[in-house]
Amino acid sequence: MSRTLCVRWTIAPAIAPRPLINCNRCGGLKPYRCGGKFRVNANGKRIDVWLIYRCVDCDNSWNFAILERRNRRDIEPALLAAFESNDPDLVRRHAFDGAMLRGRAGRIEESPGVTARKELLDGEPGRATALELELRLEGTTPLRLDRLLAGELGLSRSRLQALDNRRRLTFEPDGAKALRKPLRNGLAVRIDLAEESDCTAIVSAACR
Incomplete structure (x- = not known):
């Protein structure tokens, strides 16, 4: 054997990575924490989905784009419902996607x-x-x-x-x-x- x-x-x-964003309230580069909620915006048949982040010092918000101008019919109803209900597992999956977050924000703190x-x-x-x-x-x-x-x-x-x-x-x-x-x-x-x-x-x- x-x-x-x-x-x-x-x-x-x-701990989820935090994007480093130029905060227009604080006036400098600040880490932003995940707020645990999605923002879903419908403009006709087009859907935008963002994961909301907030400055650790002043609570200013920054939107991490998950879906942009996506046709509603191309999004599975169960997935859209999960975004709208702030499904915790879905929040975690996107919050811990350091590669995608870096691609959107440029710099992240891990x-x-x-x-x-x-x-x-x-x-x-x-x-x-x-x-x-x-x-x-x-x-x-x-x-x-x-x-x-x-x-x-x-x-x-x-x-x-x-x-x-x-x-x-x-x-x-x-x-x-x-x-x-x-x-x-x-x-x-x-x-x-x-x-x-x-x-x-x-x-x-x-x-x-």
Whole structure:
């Protein structure tokens, strides 16, 4: 039986990214927070949908365009109803879409805080001497890989670097200095723990 424990980590930002907008009330560049509500405007058969953001200092509003001049018949009735009712899951999906938000606002402020949902795919924690971590990202985050691994596995970043130097860490797709780079969706991390005295504790942390 394989001594490798395979675990999928689904990583989600804990705090939604905030656009940096020139606030015409404050007179400078300010972060705007998501207000949790959509604004739906109908002009004849054309529909506009915005997610409302507000300045953290003065509450001035800014509209994050989701749909623009879209023909009503091209929008599924259930989706339109979700916009009109401020469906929380739909708000979250758009609020955490850092790439789209950056495309609209130009600059965004991202928090490194994340949550990790762990799913055991294969192997037995009590027998494992190696870890294979499959990373899936729900949203964008500036968090570096070494900080994620350190926090979730209970290891110092210097020890992770030492494991990497000893070729006990491998990455797929392979990349130089992967530990110091922001998380990438689909990255697979393999850690050989056969020579580590606290192997059992590390393996346990990987799946809880």
